[in-house]
Amino acid sequence: MSDKVVVTGIGLLTANGLNTEDVWSATLSGRSGLATISRFDADQYPARIAGEVSGFVPEQHIPGRLIPQTDHMTRMALAAAEGAVRDAKVDLTNLPEFGAGVVTAATAGGFEFGQRELENLWSKGPEHVSPYQSFAWFYAVNTGQISIRHGLKGPAGVLVGDQAGGLDAVAQARRQVRKGLELMITGGADSALCPWGWVAQLASNRISRAAEPDRAYLPFDGRACGYVPGEGAAMLVLRPAAGRDVVPAEAYGEIAGHAATFDRRSAAGTSPALRKAIEIALADASLTPGEIDVVFADGHAVRGLDDAEAAAVADVFGARRVPVTVPKTMVGRLYSAGPVLDLALALLAIRDGVIPPTVNSTPDPDHVLDLVLGEPRAQQLSTALVLARGYGGFNSAMVVKSMEG
Amino acid sequence: MPAQQVTVDDLRQVLAEVAGAPNPVDASIGADAALEDLGYDSIAVLAAVAKIERDYGVKVDEEGLPTAKRLSDLVQLIKSA
Incomplete structure (x- = not known):
């Protein structure tokens, strides 16, 4: 029997598209989503260009009850995970009860939510802090919210390794599928485009301070001046090629x-x-x-x-x-x-x-x-x-x- | 307004504000609707109680919270604060 682990679903949300096919066509036509930050007033900061997701309406993707308890990046994670599951055309209720799990990567956690609640703490007092702060800013929160939302009772985990962590999460999901899981949702979501998150990113000294979006992020170019932070979510559905109802020919490819x-x-x-x-x-x-x-x-x-x-x-x-x-x-x-x-x-x-x-x-x-x-x-x-x-x-x-x- | 006058509708409003819109349940159940059926877990209840304590300047008996299963239970607890 093949131990191939294949990708059967993709969900994307970036500054140049709100779903997979939009991102793909924008990317092929070279459409950039980099621009001056609009989420907060960045005039007083040394760096002002970012890849903001605009036009994302969380209420269209997640139940109203999840809004007060989620950071922006978790809402994007949930939307991308939902997109990946839909794309995979899988009926999750058909899988064994503990046969599906989630492993995501995270770099920052929920900074926007965290900043708001810390401001409440310092300016008004502890009784004004949302109890959801207890988990909304955690690295592991996206894994938890995705597993609850889709009723996945299999293994769950989170990896933190900055950008490299995204691949490590997918690798961990592959391990779980090889151990016998029928399905894993895996990927990453991040956003730290609030003053607190922005200052935290600036501390690395690797952020581009260019003023023009098309001059700001120039890898392998002699004018390279640091990178532009973006925000977004990317989720995959991983299945065993030999899994229940999996049609290998319809998979995107193998994590080899x-x-x-x-x-x-x-x-x-x-x-x-x-x-x-x-x-x-x-x-x-x-x-x-x-x-x-x-x-x-x-x-x-x-x-x-x-x-x-x-x-x-x-x-x-x-x-x-x-x-x-x-x-x-x-x-x-x-x-x-x-x-x-x-x-x-x-x-x-x-x-x-x-x-x-x-x-x-x-x-x-x-x-x-x-x-x-x-x-x-x-x-x-x-x-x-x-x-x-x-x-x-x-x-x-x-x-x-x-x-x- | 003193906490003694808090109604079930007031509580519904606070819950929706701090913890989001409820799951739809049979309207005829009214004040006896279970918090769990409405989709409100213990954290949602904590958030709502914290807001009511701030708004009305009262202190709700925390020991009683775990046994408050229905909207009406929680309103009783608030009224006796």
Whole structure:
């Protein structure tokens, strides 16, 4: 029996689209969602560009009773999870009682909710703090709310590893399916676009301070000046290829390989650990570098980090030997949701035979990476590698593969 | 308004405000509707009681909260605060 774990449902919510097909068509046409922050008055802050989700009406996606107890990022998580379940065309009530679970990743928690309640605490007193603060700002809250909403009584968990955590959550969901689970909902959701969350992000010194949205996030470009934070949610439904009612031919593809590594302190700024993650993920997928058709890069747009990533990719694949893209240039870094969005885009790229572009960046023509710039590139694809790095030294790599592959 | 005059409708309003709209239940049940059936768990009750305590300047007996299963039970508890 096959132990393949396949993706049967995708749910996305980003600054350039409120559902999967909208995000995909916006991404192929290079439509950016980066703009000056509107959620709060950012004039007095050194950085002012973000990838805000606009036009999202939570009441259309979740019951009214969940509104007072959820942060914005949890509402997006619930909407994306619902989209993924719908896309998977699965009747959850048909699964064994403990046969389905949830594992998500989180980077920030519910900052907007937390800021409001902490303001209540300091300005009015403890009796004015919502009791929902007890869980609404936790890392684990999205996993909990998704499992309650969909009645999933199987294993539940949360991983925290900044951007890399998104891939690690999907890997953990794959482990659970391999252990016998019929279905896992997995992915990430993050948003910290309130003054408190914004200041917390600024502390990393990696946030772009550019004033113009189309000059703000330029990975692998000599003008790289840091990244633009985004917000959003990306959720997947994972099933065993041999599972109940699963039609493998209808799946988006297989989660074929994964590896996570951690950087040691290094004066040189190089990242042998990122290269190692790529190599182990390829080995886990039983693929050689020559069999990878496209790389979705982490693309921090921080000089040293870009150089290290470009070197790691060139070391494994050879200089300009594999197409590389950073579609997150259109929506910003979504933290835990970022690489899950990339996984989804990679699977859609395989489905449609087209690599989504990197926008705004213009690296030197002799750059060591073959970046797909400006326009999508039509190409038959059966495999993709997604890279993600997290603040503090997390590296994660994941390989997806078409069902025919 | 003193807490003694709090009605079931007042409580419904506070619950909806702090914990969201209730699940639909048979309207004929009225004040005897179970908090659980309305979709309000213990945290929702805590949130509502905290607001009533602030608004009316009273202190509701917390020991009695776990046994308040229906809207009418909770109103009784508030009135005796």
